[in-house]
Amino acid sequence: MIPCPQKSCTYRLPTGLLLLPFLLLLLLQPANAQPIVERKHKPITIAEYIDLYKGIAISEMKRTQIPASIIMAQGIIESRFGNSYLAVKARNHFGIKCHKGWKGMRILARDDEEEECFRKYKSAYASYIDHSNFLTNSQRYSSLFKLQTTDFTQWAKGLKEAGYATEPTYANQITSLINDYRLFTLDQMATGSNCNCNEQIIATPMSYNGLRTVFFDCDVTPKQVQLAYNISPEKLSKFNGFGATDTIRANTIVYLQQPKRKPSSEFSRHVAAPNETLESIAHLYGIKLNSLYKRNGLNKSQPLSAGQTVYLRGKKSKNSAAQTNEARLQEAGSKLSYVVKTGDTLFSLAQRFNTSVDTIKRVNKLKSDSILTGQKLKIIAD
Numbered sequence: 430m431i432p433c434p435q436k437s438c439t440y441r442l443p444t445g446l447l448l449l450p451f452l453l454l455l456l457l458q459p460a461n462a463q464p465i466v467e468r469k470h471k472p473i474t475i476a477e478y479i480d481l482y483k484g485i486a487i488s489e490m491k492r493t494q495i496p497a498s499i500i501m502a503q504g505i506i507e508s509r510f511g512n513s514y515l516a517v518k519a520r521n522h523f524g525i526k527c528h529k530g531w532k533g534m535r536i537l538a539r540d541d542e543e544e545e546c547f548r549k550y551k552s553a554y555a556s557y558i559d560h561s562n563f564l565t566n567s568q569r570y571s572s573l574f575k576l577q578t579t580d581f582t583q584w585a586k587g588l589k590e591a592g593y594a595t596e597p598t599y600a601n602q603i604t605s606l607i608n609d610y611r612l613f614t615l616d617q618m619a620t621g622s623n624c625n626c627n628e629q630i631i632a633t634p635m636s637y638n639g640l641r642t643v644f645f646d647c648d649v650t651p652k653q654v655q656l657a658y659n660i661s662p663e664k665l666s667k668f669n670g671f672g673a674t675d676t677i678r679a680n681t682i683v684y685l686q687q688p689k690r691k692p693s694s695e696f697s698r699h700v701a702a703p704n705e706t707l708e709s710i711a712h713l714y715g716i717k718l719n720s721l722y723k724r725n726g727l728n729k730s731q732p733l734s735a736g737q738t739v740y741l742r743g744k745k746s747k748n749s750a751a752q753t754n755e756a757r758l759q760e761a762g763s764k765l766s767y768v769v770k771t772g773d774t775l776f777s778l779a780q781r782f783n784t785s786v787d788t789i790k791r792v793n794k795l796k797s798d799s800i801l802t803g804q805k806l807k808i809i810a811d
């Protein structure tokens with residue numbers, strides 16, 4: 430390098446050397462690499478937010494009996510109709526905090542002047558599913574499910590009384606939104622019959638569990654979906670289980686790509702609701718049915734019981750269920766009264782409570798292996 434003749438000047442690298450790091454970076458990039466661009470959030474209106482997520486709200490009402498109007502109004506308030514920091518950065522549309530046992534992604538954000546841990550999701554759809562699960566699986570909100578699904582006023586009051594939000598006017602905010610935007614019509618759509626789409630259908634696909642999915646606000650046929658999205662009948666059936674002559678009900682999630690072995694990382698287990706099946710749970714989370722059977726050590730002849738834990742990720746511990754139920758027996762003095770639910774068998778109860786079929790039969794003076802729904806049994810640990 431030529432010495433600088435003046436004390437105040439600085440050395441300059443030749444232009445070729447300045448470009449060298451940039452050229453090396455280009456050479457090291459994969460051929461199909463895409464430039465990393467941070468997208469700016471484009472604010473949306475309340476009407477646009479409703480149009481985006483009403484299908485999910487209606488679908489969740491059908492699944493959990495939480496009014497779609499309540500789900501939609503809460504989403505609008507908690508996420509500032511999709512424009513809040515948590516909604517944009519964490520896709521958290523309901524302000525749900527981490528709480529004990531949360532194993533998904535996390536984000537720190539201010540709440541009541543303090544920085545707290547909030548749940549982070551990979552999609553808005555996952556946030557809606559988790560919100561429903563959060564309400565249905567929490568004892569704090571159990572009284573809500575005794576209300577009529579059409580009584581959104583009492584649902585709003587119940588959420589406030591149960592402590593969902595600290596804002597004194599929270600219930601009034603919910604009911605005002607429902608009335609102003611006629612969100613109660615979503616409840617009617619969830620419980621009533623839906624019109625058929627006779628014309629060509631098209632809806633904007635959304636991403637869930639890394640898969641392209643779509644909702645329609647009317648009943649459609651597999652043939653219409655195949656034509657609209659250029660997907661073969663075989664693939665549509667394989668991804669969703671639809672038959673060629675089936676009617677796809679309005680606001681049913683339709684997968685345009687093959688489900689995965691595991692769900693989005695936010696979800697590790699699911700508590701079965703009444704009448705839920707492994708098929709419906711697999712469809713809900715966008716995972717393969719066979720993977721769910723294997724992960725839980727179940728077969729197609731074993732129905733689910735309400736309240737049964739279904740493992741979505743990892744492998745079910747062979748001893749976990751037995752240990753939990755054994756602890757319940759110990760708390761009850763090694764004796765437990767149990768009401769038989771649909772799908773229960775002596776074998777499944779023996780496994781669940783870490784006892785034996787013979788012990789259950791002996792204690793209850795049963796002459797056969799048959800048990801009836803609603804029958805009361807005494808369960809004693811071996």
